[in-house]
Amino acid sequence: MSRFLPWLLVVLLASVPFWMTDYYVLHIMITTCIFIIAAMSLNLLLGYTGQLSLGHVAFFGIGAYTSALLSLGFQVNVFNVPFGVTPKPVWFAMLMAVIVAGFTGWAIGKLAFRVRGAYFVIVSISFAEVVRMVAVNWVELTQGPMALNNIPALTLGTGEFELSFLRKPSFYSLALAVAVISYIIIARIVNSRAGRAMNALRENESLAMSVGIDVTRYLVIATIVSAAMAGMAGALYTHYIRIVDPDVFLFIYTVTMVIMVITGGKGTLAGPIVGGVIFGFVPEALRAMAIKPEIQWIIYGVLMILIVYFLPRGIVPAIERFWAGQKPGDDEAARSVPGALQK
Amino acid sequence: MDQLLQHLLNATILGGTYALLGIGLTLIFGIMRVVNFTHGELYAFGAYCMYALVMPLGLNFFMALVVAMALGALLGATIELLLLSRLRGADIDTTMLVMIGAWIALQNAEQLAWTGVALSINNPFPSEPLIVGPLSVSWNRVYVFFVALLLILGTYYLINRTHLGKAMRATFQDRDTAALMGIRIDRIHTATFALGSALAAAAGALLGPVFVVAPTMGDLAAAKAFAIVILGGLGNIKGATLGGFILAFVEELGAGYISSGYRDAMGFLLIILILLFRPTGLFAQKERVG
Numbered sequence: 001m002s003r004f005l006p007w008l009l010v011v012l013l014a015s016v017p018f019w020m021t022d023y024y025v026l027h028i029m030i031t032t033c034i035f036i037i038a039a040m041s042l043n044l045l046l047g048y049t050g051q052l053s054l055g056h057v058a059f060f061g062i063g064a065y066t067s068a069l070l071s072l073g074f075q076v077n078v079f080n081v082p083f084g085v086t087p088k089p090v091w092f093a094m095l096m097a098v099i100v101a102g103f104t105g106w107a108i109g110k111l112a113f114r115v116r117g118a119y120f121v122i123v124s125i126s127f128a129e130v131v132r133m134v135a136v137n138w139v140e141l142t143q144g145p146m147a148l149n150n151i152p153a154l155t156l157g158t159g160e161f162e163l164s165f166l167r168k169p170s171f172y173s174l175a176l177a178v179a180v181i182s183y184i185i186i187a188r189i190v191n192s193r194a195g196r197a198m199n200a201l202r203e204n205e206s207l208a209m210s211v212g213i214d215v216t217r218y219l220v221i222a223t224i225v226s227a228a229m230a231g232m233a234g235a236l237y238t239h240y241i242r243i244v245d246p247d248v249f250l251f252i253y254t255v256t257m258v259i260m261v262i263t264g265g266k267g268t269l270a271g272p273i274v275g276g277v278i279f280g281f282v283p284e285a286l287r288a289m290a291i292k293p294e295i296q297w298i299i300y301g302v303l304m305i306l307i308v309y310f311l312p313r314g315i316v317p318a319i320e321r322f323w324a325g326q327k328p329g330d331d332e333a334a335r336s337v338p339g340a341l342q343k
Numbered sequence: 344m345d346q347l348l349q350h351l352l353n354a355t356i357l358g359g360t361y362a363l364l365g366i367g368l369t370l371i372f373g374i375m376r377v378v379n380f381t382h383g384e385l386y387a388f389g390a391y392c393m394y395a396l397v398m399p400l401g402l403n404f405f406m407a408l409v410v411a412m413a414l415g416a417l418l419g420a421t422i423e424l425l426l427l428s429r430l431r432g433a434d435i436d437t438t439m440l441v442m443i444g445a446w447i448a449l450q451n452a453e454q455l456a457w458t459g460v461a462l463s464i465n466n467p468f469p470s471e472p473l474i475v476g477p478l479s480v481s482w483n484r485v486y487v488f489f490v491a492l493l494l495i496l497g498t499y500y501l502i503n504r505t506h507l508g509k510a511m512r513a514t515f516q517d518r519d520t521a522a523l524m525g526i527r528i529d530r531i532h533t534a535t536f537a538l539g540s541a542l543a544a545a546a547g548a549l550l551g552p553v554f555v556v557a558p559t560m561g562d563l564a565a566a567k568a569f570a571i572v573i574l575g576g577l578g579n580i581k582g583a584t585l586g587g588f589i590l591a592f593v594e595e596l597g598a599g600y601i602s603s604g605y606r607d608a609m610g611f612l613l614i615i616l617i618l619l620f621r622p623t624g625l626f627a628q629k630e631r632v633g
Contacts, residue, residue: 052436054443111618117435118378118577122569123618126611129566137604251562255447262440294451301448305426308440 013176017169026168032280033175034237037182039260039272041229044186046258047267048195049222050202051116055108055124056230057254058131059101063231064238064248065135065142067097068151071239076140090154094235101231102224109223113216116205125251132249147245154239171240178236182229187269189225198222202267252297259304265314274315345477346599354595355588356484359491360546362587364564365571366498366580367542373578374515374535376435380442381422382543383565384449389415389544390551390560391457394464397552404467408490408548415544416537423536428529446565454558464552487549494545495584498538502580511535515578543568563607570610574617575626582626589613589625 020026038060045053070093075084088096112123135142142148153166154174165171189195197218200208209215238244256279264275279300286296311318364386371379392411396402402410426445430438468482502508513521514531522528547564554560571590575582590610598606605612617625 052439111615114618119573121378121439122573123614126614130608130611133605133608255443294455297451298448301444304444305441308437
């Protein structure tokens, strides 16, 4: 039964645009979905390889800017050599966003994984900050704080068969599809040889190395996949909101992703989804109560501390343990969420 | 040539406060194995204390610095006792997450308390600058530099010449053995965190009157402090001192001759270069597996 439960959930979620008429709710669901994709990608690094990457928003923002710039076209002078790109179709721009973000992930992985622990964390934060400064200062390319406006929406096909993702119901379906594909990709990686190698290096890097696992190689692979996925989330975001400014690189968004992952349960497949749903809807609920954004962030900060103290492994493993206690011998939960019950 | 000399002078003066920032952060990491993400907020806290003490309360400018440092130490000790004392022996990622939570909460509390408006602090120094040959520098900056230097020397003295400093160094070398020798590790940790926080608050209280005081000032300070400690090696006090000056020189010359818009990015570029060519750090002896 529980094998079909996830698919039932997907079908239910996919049916939402057919009966949900409240566009506000749909909007929250779309942004939540985009953030869940980003959180899932972060979980691959944070949960499965154990690297606390705090520059993750950079990949999201690079995806957003790449896709926006390619679909709008741009003209810059690099060392007095003019370089221009004519507007490209949106699907192509989004594809390139994934590739560029993935490539950045490769470069950063190569560079940052020369160090570990606290050094890696600081380097990853610094990287995001540099990218933000480029977005602010390279006005010729990014319009700086003036933001890139009128970013086109995604359309596929032409004429009678044109499929437009301008309106919320259709965009919701797109975001959901990307989220499901991302989930499947991550589940496949985690259950593969590469996933087991990542687990091994998270638990004990020296031991993993000693049995012949090329640690840096797997870390870089994880970073590439993770960055490409975050880039896709950024591209979705940019063609949904249709405006992008350097604020997409703010550290606070990385914190939001981290808090989603650790609340749901890092190193579990369902964790980022559970955390993402909670922290996708919480801000809206707080806004409905007319609470200032500063207080919202204070609540996030305090929650983060409380979770580390009282629920260090997150909600999903806690529920699983509860479930396992109720029904001894039922290892279904363990199988559907590998890596969660190993300790 | 005169321009270059002026840049070098500015960098030296700036370097003093950068070193102060870096030492506070590196001390806490070295002894406690905690990356203090609230460091920038303590810096901002120092600046706001300075503002509150000097502007509305009308306290003496020099006394205000001392009080701001004391308040910074108090806030640091509170953070340590409240959040970190329960996490002794926890792995570094756990404490990092807690400190990030504290960072976000503190920063927004500051924003809520002071609103986003930038504030300026009056200083009692003459408004015409000190002019030496072709160089000019404001009296306030001269004061800032010498106080920073004094605080750095004081910290060195504390660590190398006093009983408390000896206990700190012992804890740094081997926590368990130090505990076995009768050193109260808990107290050392609280004292270290308070000292590091006081240094951050001092840097904020010194630079507050030079620039303006705003809630986001902490972020930039934290980012610079991180760059400095990476340059010097985490836990390396001499490294942090040198790193502070190196960062100041790179920023000042970079802003002067390359691009002023990327002034604050220079530190990160420096980190990236170091990682490329000397991943073990400028002054580090051990391998970096933090």
